[in-house]
Amino acid sequence: MAEVVLRCEGLRKAYGTVVAIDDLGIEITEGETYGLLGPNGAGKTTAISMIVGILARDAGSVTIDGQPHDVHRTATKRLIGYVPQELALYPDLTGRENLHFFGRLHGLSGRELRRRGDEVLDVVGLSDRAGQRVRTYSGGMSRRLHIGVGLLNRPRLLVLDEPTVGVDPQSRNAILDNVRQLAGQGMAVLYTTHYMEEAERLCDRVGIIDSGRLRAEGTRRDLVTMLDREDEVELLADGDLAAAAQALAELAEVSAVDVREAGLRLLVAEAGPNLPQILATTGRAGVTVRSVQVREPNLESVFLHLTGKALRD
Amino acid sequence: MxxxxxxxxxxxxxxxxxxxxxxxxxxxxxxxxxxxxxxxxxPGGGFQARYVVADEDRGPAANAFVTDVLGALTAESTFDVQRVAAATEATRMVDRGAVDAAFIVPAGFSADIAAGRTATLRVLGDVDSPIAAYVAREIAQSYATEVRGGRLAVAVTVAGGGRVDDPAGFAARVQALPPPLTVSAGSTADxxxxxxxxxxxxxxxxxxxxxxxxxxxxxxxxxxxxxxxxxxxxxxxxxxxxxxxxxxxxxxxxxxxxxxxxxxxxxxxxxxxxxxxxxxxxxxxxxxxxxxxxxxxxxxxxxxxxxxxxxxxxxxxxxxxxxxxxxxxxxxxxxxxxxxxxxxxxxxxxxxxxxxxxxxxxxxxxxxxxxxxxxxxxxxxxxxxxxx
Structure with a gap:
C-alpha cells in the first residue's frame, strides 16, 4: 500500500471576519497526483501556502511523511518542492545561478549541487540556455525553469500552484508531461488549477474547492457519478433514422433516443464501452453514420452542480 | 550561518x-x-586672500603698518601680500581682479599721525571677493584702533598730571609695541x-x-x-x-x-x-x-x-x-x-x-x-x- 506523504486535517485560515479556508482536509499518497480544482479566489493559494509552510494556519494540522509540519519546521520543508503561481526567479541571474541558489538553500553543495542542477536543466530542456540570464528567456522557458527549481531537492511532495497560467499551449503540454512523469517516479503531487481539462488529464484524484471549503473529492469517475447523469451521444447520420432509433431503444444501455433533422441523439449509461454496439445497430438498420460525438458529464458539470456557478466565473 | x-x-x-x-x-x-x-x-582651510599694498608715505607709521601688520600676515599661508610703488597700480590690480583688496597708504600718513591730525588709510576691495575685502577692512580698522589707543594713552597721561617729555616719542613707542592683530590660518585647517x-x-x-x-x-x-x-x-x-x-x-x-x-x-x-x-x-x-x-x-x-x-x-x-x-x-x-x-x-x-x-x-x-x-x-x- 502506498504511503501517505501529505495529510492535512481541519485547516482553517481567516482574515478578520473573512474565512479564507475552512475545515480543509487532504491526503495524498506517493505517486499520486491530486488536483485542487476551483475558480480564482476559491482559496487554493491560501490552502497551498499553509500546506507548504509559508502561511501560519489558525487551526488544523499538516504532516509530511508523518512528521508534523508548520512555518517553522525546516526539516519537513526539505521534503517539499514548491512551485508558486507567480514566476519566482531572479531575472538578473542565469538559469544555472537560479538553480544553484535555491539548491544551496535546500542544503545541496559542491558536486551534488552541480550534478542535480544539470539534471534539472536537462529535464526542463534548458541545458543549452543555462548560462544566460533569465531576463533573456521567453515566457515558456522561464516557466519551465520555475518548475525546475521545485524539483531540485528531489521532493517527496511537489506542490504546483497553477503552473500553467499564462503559458502557451506547447509549454503547457510540456509542463503537464513533466508533472505526469514526476508522479510516475513516486513523488506525491499537489496541483492546483482552475482549468478543468488539466485536472481531468493529469490528476488521479480531484478535490473541488469553493469559497474556502472542499466541496467534494475523488476520482473523476467518482465525481461524475455523483451527478447521476448519463453520457450524451450524437450521431450525424443518413438513412432510415426512425428504424435505427427503434432498434437502438431496445438496447439495455440506451435510455432515450431522439430523432433529429440530421441524425440521432442518445442518452447512454456509459458511452465508451457501448459505442461499438450502438454503431453496429445503426448499421443493421441501414443508416450510414458520418460522425459521432460523445459528451460525458465533466468536472465542469460537477462544479456547476456542486456550487451553482461555472468554474471560470 | x-x-x-x-x-x-x-x-x-x-x-x-x-x-x-x-x-x-x-x-x-x-x-x-x-x-x-x-x-x-x-571648504575647510580654503580661505585665501591676495592683497596689495601701495606705500606712498614711507614714514614710520606707514612702515609699522606695512612691515609689522601686513608682514605678520604673510607669514601665514592664508594671505598673500604684494607691494607696489603707486596707488594707481594697486587700484588697477583690484579692478582686474588680480588681488582681492588693496591697502593704500597716502603720502603724509605718518606725519598726520605724529601731529595728531586725521590720517587716512584707504582700503579698496574687489566686489567679487567680499569676504577677503571685508577682512582687509578689518585689518585696517584694527590698526587704526591701535593708533587711536596710542594717542589716548598719551592724552590720559597728560590729563592725569603725568609728565610726558616727548609726546611724539611716547606715541611712537606705543606704536612700536607688537602687531595689533594676528591671524592664524591653522585654526580652520586643523x-x-x-x-x-x-x-x-x-x-x-x-x-x-x-x-x-x-x-x-x-x-x-x-x-x-x-x-x-x-x-x-x-x-x-x-x-x-x-x-x-x-x-x-x-x-x-x-x-x-x-x-x-x-x-x-x-x-x-x-x-x-x-x-x-x-x-x-x-x-x-x-x-x-x-x-x-x-x-x-x-x-x-x-x-x-x-x-x-x-x-x-x-x-x-x-x-x-x-x-x-x-x-x-x-x-x-x-x-x-x-x-x-x-x-x-x-x-x-x-x-x-x-x-x-x-x-x-x-x-x-x-x-x-x-x-x-x-x-x-x-x-x-x-x-x-x-x-x-
Missing part, C-alpha cells in the same frame, strides 16, 4: 549587476566629488578636511544612504516579484532571510565606499588617513546606514511608501549632516548635524586626519550603537519585511 552567506552572496551578485545601484553608489558620488573639488573653494577629501567623503556618505535604500528595497521587491514565497517555503528561518539580505546590502555598501575611496585618491588626490581607522569608520557607517534604512522600511505599508520615506530621510540627513558643506561653521546646524550618521563619519575622518587612531573611537562607537539599535528593532519587526 551558511544560508545567510548564500543569500548575501546572491544579493551582492545581483547588486553588482544593478546599473541603478552602481550609478548611485559609484558614478554619481565620484563624478560630483570630482566636480565640486575642482570648481568650488576649499578641524576641517581639505576639499579633495571633504567632497569625496561627503558625496560617498550622502549616496551611501541611497545604496542602502536600494539594497533594502530588494527585500520588499522579493515580495512583489514573487520570490519571497519560494524563500519562505525553503528550509530557511525567517531571520536568516532578513540577515542574509541585509548582509548583502552591507556588502554592496562596503564595495561602493571602497571603490569611491580608491578612485578619489587616484583621481583627485583625496587623503583619507590611516587605513585601519578609515576601515573601522566606513564599516560602522555602512552598518548604520543599512540598519537605519531597514528600520524605516519596516514602518511602510508598500514598497513605494518605503522608498519615498527612505529617500527623503537620505536627503535630509545628507543636508543636515554636512555632506555638502561643513556645518561646523553654523552653530545651530552644527548641533543638529550630530543627529546624523553623516556628521559622525565626517567628524571621524576629520579627527583621523591628525593621524591619531584613537580619534575615531567615539564616532565608531556612536555609529555602531546606531547600527545595533536599528538592526535589533528591524529584527523585532521582521514580520513587516519577511512575509508572503
Amino acid at each position: 551558511r544560508q545567510i552567506f548564500v543569500i548575501a552572496t546572491k544579493d551582492l551578485r545581483l547588486h553588482l549587476r544593478n546599473s541603478t545601484l552602481l550609478l548611485f553608489g559609484i558614478v554619481l558620488p565620484l563624478g560630483l566629488a570630482v566636480l565640486f573639488s575642482t570648481v568650488l573653494d576649499d 578641524h576641517e578636511l581639505a576639499s579633495r577629501t571633504f567632497y569625496p567623503a561627503g558625496m560617498a556618505v550622502f549616496f551611501l544612504f541611497f545604496v542602502a535604500m536600494l539594497s533594502v528595497s530588494t527585500i520588499l521587491a522579493e515580495r512583489t516579484t514573487g520570490t519571497m514565497p519560494r524563500l519562505l517555503a525553503a528550509p530557511v528561518r525567517r531571520p536568516t532571510i532578513l540577515v542574509g539580505k541585509l548582509l548583502g546590502g552591507v556588502g554592496i555598501g562596503l564595495v561602493a565606499m571602497s571603490v569611491l575611496m580608491v578612485s578619489s585618491t587616484l583621481l583627485i588626490g583625496a587623503r583619507w588617513g590611516p587605513p585601519l581607522g578609515v576601515a573601522a569608520l566606513v564599516t560602522a557607517l555602512v552598518l548604520a546606514a543599512t540598519g537605519l534604512m531597514a528600520l524605516v522600511a519596516t514602518a511602510a505599508r508598500t514598497t513605494e511608501q518605503a522608498t519615498g520615506w527612505m529617500s527623503t530621510l537620505a536627503v535630509l540627513m545628507g543636508m543636515f549632516g554636512g555632506t555638502f558643506a561643513p556645518l561646523a561653521r553654523v552653530e545651530g546646524l552644527a548641533v543638529l548635524s550630530y543627529a546624523t550618521p553623516h556628521r559622525w563619519f565626517l567628524q571621524g575622518l576629520t579627527d583621523l586626519a591628525g593621524g591619531d587612531l584613537r580619534a575615531v573611537v567615539v564616532p565608531v562607537v556612536v555609529l555602531l550603537g546606531l547600527a545595533a539599535a536599528t538592526f535589533s528593532l528591524t529584527l523585532l519587526r521582521i514580520g513587516k519585511l519577511v512575509r508572503p
Whole structure:
C-alpha cells in the first residue's frame, strides 16, 4: 500500500471576519497526483501556502511523511518542492545561478549541487540556455525553469500552484508531461488549477474547492457519478433514422433516443464501452453514420452542480 | 550561518549587476566629488586672500603698518601680500581682479599721525571677493584702533598730571609695541578636511544612504516579484532571510565606499588617513546606514511608501549632516548635524586626519550603537519585511 506523504486535517485560515479556508482536509499518497480544482479566489493559494509552510494556519494540522509540519519546521520543508503561481526567479541571474541558489538553500553543495542542477536543466530542456540570464528567456522557458527549481531537492511532495497560467499551449503540454512523469517516479503531487481539462488529464484524484471549503473529492469517475447523469451521444447520420432509433431503444444501455433533422441523439449509461454496439445497430438498420460525438458529464458539470456557478466565473 | 552567506552572496551578485545601484553608489558620488573639488573653494582651510599694498608715505607709521601688520600676515599661508610703488597700480590690480583688496597708504600718513591730525588709510576691495575685502577692512580698522589707543594713552597721561617729555616719542613707542592683530590660518585647517577629501567623503556618505535604500528595497521587491514565497517555503528561518539580505546590502555598501575611496585618491588626490581607522569608520557607517534604512522600511505599508520615506530621510540627513558643506561653521546646524550618521563619519575622518587612531573611537562607537539599535528593532519587526 502506498504511503501517505501529505495529510492535512481541519485547516482553517481567516482574515478578520473573512474565512479564507475552512475545515480543509487532504491526503495524498506517493505517486499520486491530486488536483485542487476551483475558480480564482476559491482559496487554493491560501490552502497551498499553509500546506507548504509559508502561511501560519489558525487551526488544523499538516504532516509530511508523518512528521508534523508548520512555518517553522525546516526539516519537513526539505521534503517539499514548491512551485508558486507567480514566476519566482531572479531575472538578473542565469538559469544555472537560479538553480544553484535555491539548491544551496535546500542544503545541496559542491558536486551534488552541480550534478542535480544539470539534471534539472536537462529535464526542463534548458541545458543549452543555462548560462544566460533569465531576463533573456521567453515566457515558456522561464516557466519551465520555475518548475525546475521545485524539483531540485528531489521532493517527496511537489506542490504546483497553477503552473500553467499564462503559458502557451506547447509549454503547457510540456509542463503537464513533466508533472505526469514526476508522479510516475513516486513523488506525491499537489496541483492546483482552475482549468478543468488539466485536472481531468493529469490528476488521479480531484478535490473541488469553493469559497474556502472542499466541496467534494475523488476520482473523476467518482465525481461524475455523483451527478447521476448519463453520457450524451450524437450521431450525424443518413438513412432510415426512425428504424435505427427503434432498434437502438431496445438496447439495455440506451435510455432515450431522439430523432433529429440530421441524425440521432442518445442518452447512454456509459458511452465508451457501448459505442461499438450502438454503431453496429445503426448499421443493421441501414443508416450510414458520418460522425459521432460523445459528451460525458465533466468536472465542469460537477462544479456547476456542486456550487451553482461555472468554474471560470 | 551558511544560508545567510548564500543569500548575501546572491544579493551582492545581483547588486553588482544593478546599473541603478552602481550609478548611485559609484558614478554619481565620484563624478560630483570630482566636480565640486575642482570648481568650488576649499571648504575647510580654503580661505585665501591676495592683497596689495601701495606705500606712498614711507614714514614710520606707514612702515609699522606695512612691515609689522601686513608682514605678520604673510607669514601665514592664508594671505598673500604684494607691494607696489603707486596707488594707481594697486587700484588697477583690484579692478582686474588680480588681488582681492588693496591697502593704500597716502603720502603724509605718518606725519598726520605724529601731529595728531586725521590720517587716512584707504582700503579698496574687489566686489567679487567680499569676504577677503571685508577682512582687509578689518585689518585696517584694527590698526587704526591701535593708533587711536596710542594717542589716548598719551592724552590720559597728560590729563592725569603725568609728565610726558616727548609726546611724539611716547606715541611712537606705543606704536612700536607688537602687531595689533594676528591671524592664524591653522585654526580652520586643523578641524576641517581639505576639499579633495571633504567632497569625496561627503558625496560617498550622502549616496551611501541611497545604496542602502536600494539594497533594502530588494527585500520588499522579493515580495512583489514573487520570490519571497519560494524563500519562505525553503528550509530557511525567517531571520536568516532578513540577515542574509541585509548582509548583502552591507556588502554592496562596503564595495561602493571602497571603490569611491580608491578612485578619489587616484583621481583627485583625496587623503583619507590611516587605513585601519578609515576601515573601522566606513564599516560602522555602512552598518548604520543599512540598519537605519531597514528600520524605516519596516514602518511602510508598500514598497513605494518605503522608498519615498527612505529617500527623503537620505536627503535630509545628507543636508543636515554636512555632506555638502561643513556645518561646523553654523552653530545651530552644527548641533543638529550630530543627529546624523553623516556628521559622525565626517567628524571621524576629520579627527583621523591628525593621524591619531584613537580619534575615531567615539564616532565608531556612536555609529555602531546606531547600527545595533536599528538592526535589533528591524529584527523585532521582521514580520513587516519577511512575509508572503
